[in-house]
Amino acid sequence: MRQPGQPRAFLGALIGGAFGFGLVVALRAISGLEIFQTEQTGYPHLIVPAISAPFGYLIGLGCFDFWFRWAAGAPTVPDDHSQHGAKSWRDYFKFNTDHKVIGIQYIVTSFIFFFIGGAIAMVMRAELAQPGTQVVDPGVFNGLFSTHAALMIFVFVIPIFAGIANYVLPLMIGAPDMAFPRLNGLSFWLLPIAGVLFLASFFVPGGAFDAGWTGYAPLSTGAPLGQSFFNLGVQFAGASSVATALNFLVTIITMRAPGMNFWRMPLLVWANLSTSLLVVAATPFIAGVQFMVLFDRALDTNFFQFQAGGDVVSYQHIFWFYSHPAVYIMMLPGFGIISEVISTHSRKPIFGYRLMALALLGIVVLSYTVWAHHMFVSGMFSWLRVPMMITTLLIAVPTGIKIFSWLGTLFGSVLHLYSTAMLFSLGFIVTFVMGGISGVMLGLVPFDIHVSDTYFIVAHIHFVLFGGSVFTIFAGIYHWFPKITGRMYDERLGRVHFWLTTVGMLGSFIPMHWIGMQGMPRRVADYSAQFGDWNLFISLFAFMLGAAQLVFLYNMVVSWRFGPRAPANPWRAKTIEWQVSSPPPVFNFPEIPRVVGGPYEFGVPGARHAIMPGEEAEVREPVPATVAGGSRT
Amino acid sequence: MTRATYLRMLAAMIVLTVVISVVMLQFDWNGTAGSTEADEIDTLTDVMIVVSSFVYSIVLVMLGYSIWRFRAKPGDESDGDAVHGNTRLEIAWTLIPTVIVLVAAAYSWVILDRIEAREPDRLNVNVTAQQFAWQFEYPEQGVTSTELHVPVDRQTEFSMQAIDVIHSFWVPEWRVKKDLVPGQTTHVTATPNLEGSFALVCTELCGIGHSTMRAPVVVESQEDFDAWVADQEKDEGSEAGGGAVEDPAEEADAGEALFAEQGCSGCHTLSAAGSTADIGPALDEVLPGQSPADIETSIIDPDSELSEGFGQGIMPDNFGDSLDEEQLQSLVDYLVASTEGQGAK
Numbered sequence: 002m003r004q005p006g007q008p009r010a011f012l013g014a015l016i017g018g019a020f021g022f023g024l025v026v027a028l029r030a031i032s033g034l035e036i037f038q039t040e041q042t043g044y045p046h047l048i049v050p051a052i053s054a055p056f057g058y059l060i061g062l063g064c065f066d067f068w069f070r071w072a073a074g075a076p077t078v079p080d081d082h083s084q085h086g087a088k089s090w091r092d093y094f095k096f097n098t099d100h101k102v103i104g105i106q107y108i109v110t111s112f113i114f115f116f117i118g119g120a121i122a123m124v125m126r127a128e129l130a131q132p133g134t135q136v137v138d139p140g141v142f143n144g145l146f147s148t149h150a151a152l153m154i155f156v157f158v159i160p161i162f163a164g165i166a167n168y169v170l171p172l173m174i175g176a177p178d179m180a181f182p183r184l185n186g187l188s189f190w191l192l193p194i195a196g197v198l199f200l201a202s203f204f205v206p207g208g209a210f211d212a213g214w215t216g217y218a219p220l221s222t223g224a225p226l227g228q229s230f231f232n233l234g235v236q237f238a239g240a241s242s243v244a245t246a247l248n249f250l251v252t253i254i255t256m257r258a259p260g261m262n263f264w265r266m267p268l269l270v271w272a273n274l275s276t277s278l279l280v281v282a283a284t285p286f287i288a289g290v291q292f293m294v295l296f297d298r299a300l301d302t303n304f305f306q307f308q309a310g311g312d313v314v315s316y317q318h319i320f321w322f323y324s325h326p327a328v329y330i331m332m333l334p335g336f337g338i339i340s341e342v343i344s345t346h347s348r349k350p351i352f353g354y355r356l357m358a359l360a361l362l363g364i365v366v367l368s369y370t371v372w373a374h375h376m377f378v379s380g381m382f383s384w385l386r387v388p389m390m391i392t393t394l395l396i397a398v399p400t401g402i403k404i405f406s407w408l409g410t411l412f413g414s415v416l417h418l419y420s421t422a423m424l425f426s427l428g429f430i431v432t433f434v435m436g437g438i439s440g441v442m443l444g445l446v447p448f449d450i451h452v453s454d455t456y457f458i459v460a461h462i463h464f465v466l467f468g469g470s471v472f473t474i475f476a477g478i479y480h481w482f483p484k485i486t487g488r489m490y491d492e493r494l495g496r497v498h499f500w501l502t503t504v505g506m507l508g509s510f511i512p513m514h515w516i517g518m519q520g521m522p523r524r525v526a527d528y529s530a531q532f533g534d535w536n537l538f539i540s541l542f543a544f545m546l547g548a549a550q551l552v553f554l555y556n557m558v559v560s561w562r563f564g565p566r567a568p569a570n571p572w573r574a575k576t577i578e579w580q581v582s583s584p585p586p587v588f589n590f591p592e593i594p595r596v597v598g599g600p601y602e603f604g605v606p607g608a609r610h611a612i613m614p615g616e617e618a619e620v621r622e623p624v625p626a627t628v629a630g631g632s633r634t
Numbered sequence: 635m636t637r638a639t640y641l642r643m644l645a646a647m648i649v650l651t652v653v654i655s656v657v658m659l660q661f662d663w664n665g666t667a668g669s670t671e672a673d674e675i676d677t678l679t680d681v682m683i684v685v686s687s688f689v690y691s692i693v694l695v696m697l698g699y700s701i702w703r704f705r706a707k708p709g710d711e712s713d714g715d716a717v718h719g720n721t722r723l724e725i726a727w728t729l730i731p732t733v734i735v736l737v738a739a740a741y742s743w744v745i746l747d748r749i750e751a752r753e754p755d756r757l758n759v760n761v762t763a764q765q766f767a768w769q770f771e772y773p774e775q776g777v778t779s780t781e782l783h784v785p786v787d788r789q790t791e792f793s794m795q796a797i798d799v800i801h802s803f804w805v806p807e808w809r810v811k812k813d814l815v816p817g818q819t820t821h822v823t824a825t826p827n828l829e830g831s832f833a834l835v836c837t838e839l840c841g842i843g844h845s846t847m848r849a850p851v852v853v854e855s856q857e858d859f860d861a862w863v864a865d866q867e868k869d870e871g872s873e874a875g876g877g878a879v880e881d882p883a884e885e886a887d888a889g890e891a892l893f894a895e896q897g898c899s900g901c902h903t904l905s906a907a908g909s910t911a912d913i914g915p916a917l918d919e920v921l922p923g924q925s926p927a928d929i930e931t932s933i934i935d936p937d938s939e940l941s942e943g944f945g946q947g948i949m950p951d952n953f954g955d956s957l958d959e960e961q962l963q964s965l966v967d968y969l970v971a972s973t974e975g976q977g978a979k
Binding site: 307312314353378406411434446453522528604 | 663664665674675678679682686689690693694696697699700701704705706708710711712713714715716717718719720723724727728731732735736738739742743745746749798799800802804806807809810811812813814815816817818820833835836837838839840841842843844845846912913948
């Protein structure tokens with residue numbers, strides 16, 4: 002029980018929860034208040050333990066052991082690697098400081114929430130298959146779509162990218178680990194807490210939070226207790242991503258292998274650099290605004306209480322000031338993955354590498370200037386709409402640059418279509434461009450006025466988040482599966498997964514554009530009978546999409562256990578992570594590699610990206626002209 | 635790669651653009667158009683469909699051609715062309731899309747100004763929304779209704795307020811939408827040009843009854859509209875005529891009107907009012923046997939005692955503020971009268 006680990010963690014959670022509960026009871030007793038407040042939104046005797054129990058859990062798990070010892074002046078060993086690496090599956094349930102273990106922890110945890118969120122979507126589609134209410138009542142339905150979105154966004158898409166990058170990125174830049182391994186471990190363990198809080202809201206009085214993942218005030222400030230669990234869950238997920246982003250920034254800026262200047266970084270590294278810039282600056286806004294809602298609910302502050310002079314629309318401004326950049330937080334790492342996959346599987350350098358990197362930075366800057374396009378009909382200051390429309394449309398330009406560069410890369414390539422990762426990358430281009438086009442249309446104020454808050458929005462967001470982010474996630478998982486597990490997956494099942502997913506995705510989300518334009522609002526459990534046929538059609542394809550993911554699950558689990566052993570570099574890629582064994586050794590490299598050229602020098606005779614330790618230093622450095630993008634051929 | 639190849643690809647892009655555009659333009663994407671604003675927005679939609687078809691055709695042709703032409707044979711371990719980029723091409727695909735989106739923005743701006751221009755002879759309607767009902771007040775005509783009636787071919791400006799949470803005003807056939815925000819008044823205009831019956835749809839998630847929050851919209855000729863106004867005035871005149879309501883029959887009328895106006899019928903089944911919603915308890919079943927005082931408490935403090943199967947926070951708890959003493963009394967009397975004699979559950 003004294004050793005860090007799950008038993009001590011649960012004990013810690015119990016003690017933390019009891020402490021919080023006791024604190025509330027004691028304070029209320031001292032103040033002469035009724036011991037158990039049961040007003041609709043208050044419940045301090047549940048909210049305070051919901052904050053203190055997770056901290057107890059983290060302390061029990063051992064996330065803070067080193068820092069506590071250090072702060073107390075107890076002897077610590079800076080080079081203590083006892084929490085590094087994993088020898089058995091049990092080690093994945095412990096606090097770990099190895100970026101490869103943490104990467105796997107992130108990926109597996111995120112996929113668990115993906116499957117829960119997906120199951121929730123299936124229930125919603127069952128309800129929506131016919132007009133009227135059959136499966137769940139409207140109150141439960143509101144809780145279902147709110148948790149579906151919260152799980153998918155905060156504890157699936159955002160963290161799984163952090164997970165993939167956690168595993169791959171230090172290897173890619175030739176670093177032995179992340180810059181702050183203990184912070185990295187803590188970042189991960191904040192994540193399941195967020196997901197559990199979201200899900201726990203189903204079991205509290207009043208049911209799950211039901212004001213949408215956007216949680217607009219004043220619907221959220223007046224909602225039952227579940228809403229507070231959303232407010233808190235976002236804090237833990239947000240803290241997790243901010244800490245990870247800081248870690249990535251410091252790692253990328255200071256820990257690149259000798260010779261890896263910025264123009265020699267693989268685009269996945271560029272993508273995570275850009276994403277991290279967004280996360281560290283934007284995420285505090287959603288954390289702040291959820292605290293403001295929580296304080297309005299629990300402490301009777303008046304941020305959004307319009308009766309007391311609060312301003313309702315300001316919630317949306319602060320929320321979207323995070324949540325629009327968040328769209329790119331959920332997309333840029335995927336762009337990085339696609340660049341790696343397309344270059345490798347088409348045996349060609351990325352077309353216009355430097356412009357690709359600059360386009361990422363362009364998106365970072367522009368994405369801070371477009372938030373109010375979510376609010377064209379919100380009653381905000383109406384002049385603001387036109388400049389926001391212009392910036393919104395302009396952000397399509399760097400995104401378009403990336404699409405054209407990938408197409409340019411494919412042109413004249415040796416295109417290996419057998420690989421599931423490549424299939425998902427090409428599928429991503431088809432689906433994401435469609436989401437991009439509907440995004441440009443939504444940017445046009447007059448059109449947006451018509452389709453705002455309709456199923457057109459649902460269609461758009463699923464084209465960019467499913468056809469975009471999730472396709473890139475699948476591409477990344479398939480691409481690095483051999484590296485991470487040391488096993489090959491079954492390509493045949495991978496192809497089945499790809500085709501079922503693509504057809505299911507198109508069948509589910511294309512008709513949503515139309516029913517939205519025709520007049521079906523989003524977030525409704527029941528709808529006008531005229532949309533019945535299309536909704537049945539959508540539901541059938543959605544079930545197929547859901548079933549397709551079971552093929553993926555089976556392929557991953559069985560291949561991880563029984564797949565054939567993977568060679569170090571099955572795709573013959575150039576980047577450093579493929580030059581070490583699969584899976585890599587505990588400390589990645591016996592000696593740091595030396596980078597001598599660009600990351601994608603396919604077809605350039607004699608060119609190399611890196612010289613690995615122990616390799617003969619006979620390789621000549623390539624001439625600079627072949628490294629840079631933009632050179633004429 | 636020869637010049638002929640590029641020309642063939644360009645031809646394929648143009649053909650595909652034309653085919654997609656022609657097919658797509660056959661559909662009425664936005665549904666029936668019922669206002670001058672709708673015509674403008676539908677034209678914009680069509681223009682964007684053509685532009686989007688062109689962009690999507692470029693992508694599909696490039697992708698399709700690469701897959702068809704460059705697909706690796708099994709066992710082919712060679713590399714592709716070591717092309718790192720092409721500065722002129724990269725500048726082109728930065729600048730051309732920039733120009734396209736800026737033109738689209740300018741065009742949209744023009745349309746936005748046009749659809750939001752105010753006409754001097756417009757009709758004014760004040761809209762009030764609450765969970766989960768709409769109310770329309772005609773300040774110039776002095777009438778109030780739960781149905782929205784507007785004359786055809788005349789601009790109407792809606793000045794809108796929400797009293798609890800955010801709602802959103804949308805008539806799909808008019809294409810215009812605007813949120814109703816507690817604590818501020820928002821405005822939207824529409825110029826309906828198609829007579830008929832439509833639905834006003836709340837498009838901002840507003841709680842458990844969101845999907846049922848609709849109101850009938852009638853667009854009619856100016857004469858029919860005037861006749862409707864006169865009709866409404868007659869009704870209201872008889873209600874408000876003698877100041878305090880004394881006559882029980884009139885009081886019941888007032889209660890019945892409140893039951894609809896306040897949105898009670900949006901959630902509760904009450905056979906006397908012909909409502910069949912099931913978001914809240916069926917009043918025919920739960921009210922018999924309750925004292926008027928109990929019913930009053932249930933209206934102003936709905937969570938104090940809950941019916942089986944219904945949780946806290948479902949019913950708005952602000953009726954104590956929004957209804958005055960007299961209105962509350964009429965509503966309770968109406969509920970007592972209309973459920974009296976029904977079998978207790």
